[in-house]
Amino acid sequence: VRHVARMLEYPPYFRMMERLNLQGPPGVCTLASPEPLSAFEFSQRARESVVLDTRTELAFASAHVPGALSIWQEGLPGWAGWFLPYDKPILLVADTADVSSQVRDLRRIGYDRVAGYLAQGMVSWHSAGLQSESVRTVTVQELCHRLDDHQDVWILDVRSDVEVENNPIPGACHIHLSQIVGRMGEVPRDRSIYIFCGTGLRSTVAASLLTRSGWDNVTVVLGGLSGWSSITCPLP
Numbered sequence: 001v002r003h004v005a006r007m008l009e010y011p012p013y014f015r016m017m018e019r020l021n022l023q024g025p026p027g028v029c030t031l032a033s034p035e036p037l038s039a040f041e042f043s044q045r046a047r048e049s050v051v052l053d054t055r056t057e058l059a060f061a062s063a064h065v066p067g068a069l070s071i072w073q074e075g076l077p078g079w080a081g082w083f084l085p086y087d088k089p090i091l092l093v094a095d096t097a098d099v100s101s102q103v104r105d106l107r108r109i110g111y112d113r114v115a116g117y118l119a120q121g122m123v124s125w126h127s128a129g130l131q132s133e134s135v136r137t138v139t140v141q142e143l144c145h146r147l148d149d150h151q152d153v154w155i156l157d158v159r160s161d162v163e164v165e166n167n168p169i170p171g172a173c174h175i176h177l178s179q180i181v182g183r184m185g186e187v188p189r190d191r192s193i194y195i196f197c198g199t200g201l202r203s204t205v206a207a208s209l210l211t212r213s214g215w216d217n218v219t220v221v222l223g224g225l226s227g228w229s230s231i232t233c234p235l236p
Contacts, residue, residue, distance in 0.1 A: 009178060013081030016110045031112055034092065034103060036119035039128035042091060049089040049115060052080075054102050056095075057204035061220060063122055063132040065093055070208035072201050076105040079205060082178055089115035093122065135207045136219040140227035143194055154191040158206045159198060159225070167225055169196060177202045180209055193217055199224045 037045065042065075051068040053060050060070045071079050073094070084090065090106065090113055092099050099117045106114055118125060125132060138146075146153050155172035157164060164174050175183050177197070187193060187210065195203040195210075195218060203220045210218050221227075 011081040011178065013084075013086075013109050016086055017081075020110050031107070034099060034114045035116045036097065037091070037116040038119060039124045039130055042116065042118045042125070043128075043130055045089070045116065046091055049091045050084060051091050051093060052084065053093040053208075054095075054099075055093065055121075057200045057220065057222070058137075059095065059122075060204055060208070061135040061137050063126070063134055064208075065118070065122075065125060066131060066133045067212055068093060068208060069212065070204045072204070073102060075201060075205070076102060077109070079177070079202075080106060080111065081109050083181065083205075083209065084111060086110065086113075089113045091115060092117035094118075095121065133211070135204065135211065137200075137222050138194065138219055140221060140223050143221055152191055153194055154188060155194050155196055155221075156187060156206065157196045158202050159196070163198065163225070167229070169228065172196060177206055180206050184210065184213060184215075187215065189215060189217065191217065192219065194219050194221050196221045196228075197224045199226055 046065065046067070051065050053064050053068040053070050054073040054076065056072060057070070060068075064070070069083060071083070090111060092102055092114065094102060094117060097119070103114050122132065143153070155169060157169050157172040157174045158177040158180060159174070160176055173186065175186065193210070193215065195206050197203040200220055200222045203224065207218045207220050
């Protein structure tokens with residue numbers, strides 16, 4: 001009984017959903033579809049909005065709008081409610097011009113202020129001569145080489161408690177992705193941070209959160225546990 005009745009961690013959006021479930025959402029049927037925005041329009045509106053990038057981890061790492069939050073498309077239902085505010089418009093950067101599925105997922109958890117999306121994606125952003133940012137990535141093999149060479153490596157493991165218990169990474173600092181915003185003070189700024197998860201998708205979310213807050217020393221480990229399990233450190 002003690003185990004089942006204990007208070008579990010829950011995302012911040014639950015409080016909003018409780019209110020919406022009791023009072024009903026305002027004007028759902030009259031919500032407008034987000035409009036396609038040119039790179040210039042997007043950059044102007046981004047100053048007062050949250051930029052949400054729903055592309056893959058590799059696309060985001062390669063180039064993204066400065067300050068964007070990365071949550072891959074399939075991860076929106078599970079993670080958007082942890083990190084997105086309700087008091088700002090949301091602007092989308094996606095792989096395609098059809099953002100209806102992203103908008104649907106967001107509206108289902110109360111995010112009705114999806115104001116627009118970047119027409120033609122990052123191609124239009126770069127074509128307009130606007131600055132983008134990137135996130136460093138390494139393969140598991142590269143990380144192992146750095147561990148073997150005794151380089152200054154600080155691993156941030158953002159997997160869940162159950163994942164870590166079943167497959168711990170020796171020497172890693174474990175902060176679940178859901179807790180990363182409140183525990184950023186535990187992440188050093190003067191060391192190279194290598195972010196680790198199950199595949200690399202959640203690591204990219206964590207990297208975007210850290211870089212938005214001023215960390216410039218983060219690297220996403222591609223492949224995550226799947227890649228880690230496929231090799232042996234130290235490398236022969």
